[in-house]
Amino acid sequence: MSFLELIGDHTVQVVVLGSMMVGAVSGALGCFAYLRGQSLVGDVVSHSALLGIVLAFWLFYLVTGQSSRSLLLLMPGALIAGLASLMLTRKLGTASRLKEDASLGVMLAIFFGTGMMLLRYLQRSRPPIPGRAGLDQYLFGMAAAMNTADIWMIGVVGTASIMLMMLAWSRLKIITFDPQFAMGMGLRANLHEVILLTLVVLGIIIGLQIAGVVLMVSLLVAPAAAARQWTHSLGKMVWLATAIGGVSAAMGGFISAAGKSLPTGPVIVLIVTAIFLGSLIVAPRRGLLSRWRQGDIHVT
Amino acid sequence: MNDWMGDPGDVVIGSNHLTVVYGAEPALWNVSVSIPRRGITGVIGPNGAGKSTLIKAILGIVPKAAGECRVQDDSGTQLMGDAIGYVPQRSTVDWDFPTSVFDVVMMGTYGRLRWFQRPGKLQRQQTADALDFVGLSDLAGRQIGELSGGQQQRVFLARAFVQHPSVYLMDEPFAGVDAKTERNLFQILRRIADDGATIVMVHHDLMRVHDYFDNVVLLNRRLIDQGPTKTIFNSDNLESCYGVDAGFLTA
Numbered sequence: 085m086s087f088l089e090l091i092g093d094h095t096v097q098v099v100v101l102g103s104m105m106v107g108a109v110s111g112a113l114g115c116f117a118y119l120r121g122q123s124l125v126g127d128v129v130s131h132s133a134l135l136g137i138v139l140a141f142w143l144f145y146l147v148t149g150q151s152s153r154s155l156l157l158l159m160p161g162a163l164i165a166g167l168a169s170l171m172l173t174r175k176l177g178t179a180s181r182l183k184e185d186a187s188l189g190v191m192l193a194i195f196f197g198t199g200m201m202l203l204r205y206l207q208r209s210r211p212p213i214p215g216r217a218g219l220d221q222y223l224f225g226m227a228a229a230m231n232t233a234d235i236w237m238i239g240v241v242g243t244a245s246i247m248l249m250m251l252a253w254s255r256l257k258i259i260t261f262d263p264q265f266a267m268g269m270g271l272r273a274n275l276h277e278v279i280l281l282t283l284v285v286l287g288i289i290i291g292l293q294i295a296g297v298v299l300m301v302s303l304l305v306a307p308a309a310a311a312r313q314w315t316h317s318l319g320k321m322v323w324l325a326t327a328i329g330g331v332s333a334a335m336g337g338f339i340s341a342a343g344k345s346l347p348t349g350p351v352i353v354l355i356v357t358a359i360f361l362g363s364l365i366v367a368p369r370r371g372l373l374s375r376w377r378q379g380d381i382h383v384t
Numbered sequence: 385m386n387d388w389m390g391d392p393g394d395v396v397i398g399s400n401h402l403t404v405v406y407g408a409e410p411a412l413w414n415v416s417v418s419i420p421r422r423g424i425t426g427v428i429g430p431n432g433a434g435k436s437t438l439i440k441a442i443l444g445i446v447p448k449a450a451g452e453c454r455v456q457d458d459s460g461t462q463l464m465g466d467a468i469g470y471v472p473q474r475s476t477v478d479w480d481f482p483t484s485v486f487d488v489v490m491m492g493t494y495g496r497l498r499w500f501q502r503p504g505k506l507q508r509q510q511t512a513d514a515l516d517f518v519g520l521s522d523l524a525g526r527q528i529g530e531l532s533g534g535q536q537q538r539v540f541l542a543r544a545f546v547q548h549p550s551v552y553l554m555d556e557p558f559a560g561v562d563a564k565t566e567r568n569l570f571q572i573l574r575r576i577a578d579d580g581a582t583i584v585m586v587h588h589d590l591m592r593v594h595d596y597f598d599n600v601v602l603l604n605r606r607l608i609d610q611g612p613t614k615t616i617f618n619s620d621n622l623e624s625c626y627g628v629d630a631g632f633l634t635a
Binding site for chain 2: 119250251252253254255257258260261262264265266267268269270271312315316317318320321
């Protein structure tokens, strides 16, 4: 197909629109995770979600005898698994005095490992479960598998997450910048911690179908990291991350859909990483070039 | 009324057999303080004495294992939230956070915002006034990472000042600033206290205690002593607080 034919193709349009929405929402929600140093939390949620996806698929098959890869079914599974891994991380941390990153690593290993085992088991079980081959796509993402119902699901969840962020904007800002002061002011730390983690979890699971559990975290963090280079205002940073995430994911979705068999996750990751690296070099004031020109860094 | 706390005309902050525990270690043990209204009170003690913990317990940020504490206005009504001006340690926040001087000071008004509400004209005016008070109006638009240590400290002061609280709790406001900056900061504090507010601050440097504080609380996990600096800050008390002879400081 030529470029113009691709643009006019309904499937391609669905893929590009869906990817763009995912990239924009994750980019916006990722800003708080980035500023709180919670990239690893996002990665654990996304890897753990595989277990939830596979379990939801399997349970649905056991109960109904049919198979479904609809986001309406799999997204709640991913959500529950992601939240469970975070809660268990916290429990493990308080029970054992393990450092947070160690607890996170342990939970990632347990959930992702179990998820992979179950995935392989389902793919080899006899008699074969119809549609099971498609589960593989959740590893590295396959935007081309998206349909109109998925777009609606992404739209509704994405809009709800952004609304939640707007609702609590001022509070989230101050609790991220200075939690001590925020608590002294009377803000309930636990409530806001839950809101911020919910935003991370939603920002991750919304894109699992497109970017896959292995690479989704980059769509959460890289747009924020790139946007941070260009601005000193949190509001502008969120807008810029939204744009960077949206454009990268739309391009990735398009390339993947055009190339048919290309997994979307790696394509998107390469694009968003290129934007991030570019920002790191050329951004005014914070960029390497600008700091080198000011004599801030020296090339030896 | 709290019979343990005393006359609200005289006492602004009190703690009653307060114990705070981190893990298995008590950070504060059975501490009953009574901080007089008006003036500047210093909380003095060695590293790990629980000075910051006392401030945080009064603010309700750390859980109490036993006892209670309370801040009250001069009619005996309990003060909470942004009615208390809190200045946390400067090192506890990320100064590379994408925000401006004006924005940080305006955060002092967020306690009264409802969900969905953004700061408006009133909050902007209060912020501008507070910046003017600490002499930072010229730097309002600066990114906070570009400030010097003393300027960052003034930003925190302005953020606490923005709601004009009658009580301030400050955690080492002079940490990491040079002597000249410290003098300037102290002048600002003196002005706040002269206007009738009570300032309680954690302080590290024993040399300046007599110059700075009307009252002191000497702390080393337990309360060593409290009262007017002239009578309390003596070599006996310092020895029981620090475990060394520090008589040269009070001579």
